[in-house]
Amino acid sequence: MERPSSIGFGLGLRPQYYREILEGKPRVDWFEVISENFMVPGGQPLAILERIRNDYPIVMHGVSMSIASTAPLDRDYLAALKALAERFQPEWISDHLCWTGVHGVNLHDLLPIPYTAEALDHVTDRIRRVQDFLGRRIAIENVSSYVTFAESEMDEWTFVRELCERADCWLLFDVNNVFVSSFNHDFDPLKFIDAVPPDRVIQIHLAGHSDHGTHKIDTHDQPVTGDVWSLYAKVCRRFGDVSAMIERDDNFPPFEDILAELEQARMVHGEDRSRQRESAA
Amino acid sequence: MNLATLQNAFQSGVLFGDPAISRSILDSRRLNRAARFKIYFDAYRFRLAEFLSNDYPVVRSFLGDERFGLLVEAYIEATPSRYPNAREYGRRLPDFMRLTAPWSEGGDAIDLARFERALSDAFDAADGPILAIGRLADISVEDWPHLAFGFHPSAATLDLAAGTEQCYASLSANKGREHGSRPDRETILVWRNDGQVFHRAVEADERLAYLGACGGKTFGDICTLLEFQNAGEKIIDRVASFLADWFRDGLVSRVSVVV
Numbered sequence: 001m002e003r004p005s006s007i008g009f010g011l012g013l014r015p016q017y018y019r020e021i022l023e024g025k026p027r028v029d030w031f032e033v034i035s036e037n038f039m040v041p042g043g044q045p046l047a048i049l050e051r052i053r054n055d056y057p058i059v060m061h062g063v064s065m066s067i068a069s070t071a072p073l074d075r076d077y078l079a080a081l082k083a084l085a086e087r088f089q090p091e092w093i094s095d096h097l098c099w100t101g102v103h104g105v106n107l108h109d110l111l112p113i114p115y116t117a118e119a120l121d122h123v124t125d126r127i128r129r130v131q132d133f134l135g136r137r138i139a140i141e142n143v144s145s146y147v148t149f150a151e152s153e154m155d156e157w158t159f160v161r162e163l164c165e166r167a168d169c170w171l172l173f174d175v176n177n178v179f180v181s182s183f184n185h186d187f188d189p190l191k192f193i194d195a196v197p198p199d200r201v202i203q204i205h206l207a208g209h210s211d212h213g214t215h216k217i218d219t220h221d222q223p224v225t226g227d228v229w230s231l232y233a234k235v236c237r238r239f240g241d242v243s244a245m246i247e248r249d250d251n252f253p254p255f256e257d258i259l260a261e262l263e264q265a266r267m268v269h270g271e272d273r274s275r276q277r278e279s280a281a
Numbered sequence: 282m283n284l285a286t287l288q289n290a291f292q293s294g295v296l297f298g299d300p301a302i303s304r305s306i307l308d309s310r311r312l313n314r315a316a317r318f319k320i321y322f323d324a325y326r327f328r329l330a331e332f333l334s335n336d337y338p339v340v341r342s343f344l345g346d347e348r349f350g351l352l353v354e355a356y357i358e359a360t361p362s363r364y365p366n367a368r369e370y371g372r373r374l375p376d377f378m379r380l381t382a383p384w385s386e387g388g389d390a391i392d393l394a395r396f397e398r399a400l401s402d403a404f405d406a407a408d409g410p411i412l413a414i415g416r417l418a419d420i421s422v423e424d425w426p427h428l429a430f431g432f433h434p435s436a437a438t439l440d441l442a443a444g445t446e447q448c449y450a451s452l453s454a455n456k457g458r459e460h461g462s463r464p465d466r467e468t469i470l471v472w473r474n475d476g477q478v479f480h481r482a483v484e485a486d487e488r489l490a491y492l493g494a495c496g497g498k499t500f501g502d503i504c505t506l507l508e509f510q511n512a513g514e515k516i517i518d519r520v521a522s523f524l525a526d527w528f529r530d531g532l533v534s535r536v537s538v539v540v
Contacts, residue, residue: 036365036366036367037366037368039365039366040366040368040405041405041406041407041408041434042405042406042407042408042409042434042435043404043405043406043408043435043473043476044404044473044476044477046408047408047476048476063365064365064366069288070284070285070288074365077365099288101292102285102288102289102292103289103292104363105292105296105361105362105363106361106362106363106364106365107292107295107296107325107361107362108325108328108329108332108362108367108370109295109321109324109325109328111288111291111321113284114284114287114305116284118283118284119284122284146317146320146321147306147307147314147317147318147320147321148306148307148309148317149287149305149306149307150304150305150306150307151282151287151305184309185309186309186310213311214311214312214316215309215311215312215317215320217320
């Protein structure tokens with residue numbers, strides 16, 4: 001099993017920046033699209049994505065696969081996802097280690113699971129079935145969470161590590177989510193980073209969050225914080241050359257500010273590479 | 282709790298405030314279990330409210346923030362989302378308003394909601410070919426009475442209280458609320474061309490012609506229909522002008538000769 005090579009530094013594709021992207025052809029190596037936003041019969045978003053896809057690689061990132069739900073897998077959803085992937089040929093497809101609802105309801109949130117052996121078996125089985133259906137490995141992202149379940153039998157990082165190995169899937173490592181959860185659950189984020197098998201990590205998310213004093217929330221409405229940049233440097237050291245991107249979903253700044261954050265990601269990654277070369281020499 | 286029981290309890294807690302899930306949640310150093318779970322309870326309502334605000338900005342402007350907030354709250358409590366795509370969530374808001382007091386008493390707001398919904402539907406509708414009027418040059422004059430038409434998948438008509446389109450335009454341009462819709466009705470045609478959504482009012486005879494054409498009636502049938510409706514003397518010219526407008530607007534996807 002060889003993980004896909006890095007495709008560089010990307011951005012989440014959002015309508016607020018369509019004009020700058022289409023007209024300016026910015027120095028972005030790839031874009032991540034929210035799969036569900038393009039699961040529509042037709043119209044401008046699909047036409048714009050066609051144009052952007054002509055110039056850039058894309059990856060598809062979903063929010064509604066509900067891989068950890070105890071409700072049956074949504075075959076219609078998976079068929080739409082597969083059709084979208086066949087049309088736009090993404091480098092890979094990802095979704096979250098979470099559930100979004102049961103009994104046909106979608107709570108439109110990335111809901112947490114208890115880290116139990118039962119949940120591990122359940123999610124492993126579902127990832128395998130999804131991968132069989134899609135005919136490819138998918139990447140699963142660790143989420144931010146705000147509650148701790150009494151039922152949990154292991155750490156989140158143990159669960160994630162076991163899941164990647166047993167389901168034979170990739171990991172989309174969200175640095176901000178690890179930081180947010182480490183604050184909310186009082187753990188050392190380095191333990192998470194150190195537990196993850198580097199050969200499973202194919203993508204990194206960087207984003208901002210909101211700080212409520214007693215807890216932090218993964219809101220993607222702020223620049224990446226210094227703490228998260230510091231963690232990213234450690235992530236680069238451990239995981240090596242992995243595709244990384246900036247997520248922004250609210251309180252949108254001028255596009256140049258997002259590009260500046262992307263440059264910072266390149267710089268942090270580059271400094272780490274230089275350091276590694278120096279130590280090797 | 283096993284995973285299924287826990288997820289049922291969690292969802293009931295988010296949707297209905299059912300306290301059963303609290304047994305499975307631990308306090309953190311800084312927040313008790315109730316406060317931790319409330320993050321999810323509040324986020325659910327906030328997120329759905331955001332979807333509705335994005336989809337119905339003009340209804341919001343028409344009702345004002347406070348009344349729109351009450352409408353959103355009522356809709357969210359009555360209507361859990363069943364869609365992977367957030368854009369689908371608000372689809373039933375106009376029906377909810379029509380069927381639920383006190384919103385059912387506000388006909389103007391209901392029609393504005395129907396109008397905004399139709400614009401969203403046109404935005405996401407399936408793609409389809411758009412024919413230029415030159416396509417008619419291939420058709421011989423004797424075949425014209427047998428011409429039938431297919432329209433772009435985004436095209437739809439709405440029968441609304443007269444003044445709704447004007448009110449929408451005024452509120453969209455932040456020019457304030459138009460008062461007093463009229464008791465008569467207006468028909469609005471909504472469609473998408475080159476990614477942009479358009480709309481315009483149509484007169485009664487164009488409405489009849491368009492709906493007839495959508496239903497498979499031929500050019501000749503439509504002329505007969507309008508003659509029957511006593512629409513005037515130069516029926517053929519009138520129907521031909523509708524046809525020219527439909528081509529100009531990018532509404533026509535298919536032309537065929539019915540034998």
